[in-house]
Amino acid sequence: MVEGRCHCGKVRIELDTAPEEVKSCNCSICRRNGTLWAYYSPKQVRITEAAPTHTYQWGDRDLTLHRCSDCGCVTHWRAVDPTYDRMGVSARLLAPEVLAAARVIQFDGASMGTPTF
Ligand SMILES: [Zn+2]
Numbered sequence: 001m002v003e004g005r006c007h008c009g010k011v012r013i014e015l016d017t018a019p020e021e022v023k024s025c026n027c028s029i030c031r032r033n034g035t036l037w038a039y040y041s042p043k044q045v046r047i048t049e050a051a052p053t054h055t056y057q058w059g060d061r062d063l064t065l066h067r068c069s070d071c072g073c074v075t076h077w078r079a080v081d082p083t084y085d086r087m088g089v090s091a092r093l094l095a096p097e098v099l100a101a102a103r104v105i106q107f108d109g110a111s112m113g114t115p116t117f
Pocket residue numbers: 006007008009010011068069070071072073
């Protein structure tokens with residue numbers, strides 16, 4: 001099991017396994033936030049929020065991006081469609097040695113129009 005948290009600790013993330021790879025995406029939002037995404041089935045992720053996160057949707061509005069309402073760290077995204085078996089976790093919130101062990105994949109989300117993560 002692997003744990004991560006936002007800077008202030010109000011949002012905590014628990015993962016069944018450490019990510020083997022993370023994606024660096026150059027789409028309009030990822031390049032601004034500087035996130036590195038690890039992908040999981042929502043069944044493999046537990047997120048606890050001491051305060052409701054701020055959420056953001058754009059474009060096709062098929063994803064909801066979450067950030068801590070206090071410290072502002074991007075924490076994760078979820079698909080609006082509850083049957084979609086994939087979500088993204090900001091690997092930046094994990095321990096530095098966990099992130100360092102993951103391979104970084106460059107992903108050209110910008111060329112794909114609407115981000116698909
Ligand atoms: Zn926070």
